[in-house]
Structures are given as structure tokens and as C-alpha cells.
Amino acid sequence: MFYLDGTYRVDQSSTLPKGNWTYGYPSISGSFLFSELVKASWLDLGKLRLNYAEVGNDAPFASVLDTYVPGAPFSGNPLVSVASTKNNPDLKPERTKSIEAGIEMGMFKNRLGFDFAVRGRYIAVIRTVASPQPSSRCSGPRSCFSVLEPSSTTPWLQA
Secondary structure, eight states, X not given: OEEEEEEEEEEEOTTSOGGGSEEEEEEEEEEXXXXXXXXXXXXXXXXXXXXXXXXXXXXXXXXXXXXXXXXXXXXXXXXXXXXXXXXXXXXXXXXXXXXXXXXXXXXXXXXXXXXXXXXXXXXXXXXXXXXXXXTSSOOSSSEEEEEEOOOTTSOGGGO
């Protein structure tokens, strides 16, 4: 009649800084079979369900520490330059949260049925490459690899 399932996953990424390279995310789902309580001859399946999940995502290779980019040699001498994107030693994993609620019904010996669901997604930590701001740790005429953390008032059904 009632079903509950939960998971917790832990990932480790070598492309994130050591303080943030291990991260976990949970998921939980539950359902209620109300067709087991309602004894109607026409109702074969009646189920309400609710799910919540979080998903993490690591960073691309070489996005934590600044490195030099090799260029074309000049008169046989190797040349290097500073990369155009400033990397971030405080980078965090991306985190996306999602929720789903639904109802599923089967009727008349499962000849008629429907499945209706409402879903929402919220990106809690966004990793982006942005233009430098006067108050940021990024300086010079280049872009900066940064983390945005939206406010808690961001609507769930926005994305």
C-alpha cells in the first residue's frame, strides 16, 4: 500500500579542489496505492507518487588552477601565454534539485488509463564562465570561472 525508497550517492572528482572534490546527493520517492483501499470493480490501479532528487556535476578538466597556454614558437623559442579564462580554486560541484508529483490510474481491466505528473527543477549551484566584475577576484580583460548560488526565492518551476 505504501512504498518508500531512498538513495544517497557519493562522488569524488579530481577536477574540483580538494576541499570540494567529494560530494553527495540524496533521492527519495514514495507512492501510495489507493486502489488497495477502494474496492471498485472498475478500478484496477490507483497510485499517487512523490519524488525528490538531487544530482551533482563536477567541473571540466583544468578549471581549478591557472595554467599557461603554449603558443607557436618564435624563432625556435617556445612561447606561452596566460589563459583567457581565470580558473577558480574555490570551485564547487554543480547541484540540481528536482521534484515530481503524479497520479497514475488504470480502469476497466486496464483498457483505459492515464498518468499525470508535475515536475519542477531548481539549479542550486550554477557553474559559469562570466565577464569580470569590479568586485570579483577576476582581474584583467578575461573571463572568470565562477560559481553562482541563486537565492532561495528562485521558483522551482522556472527551469
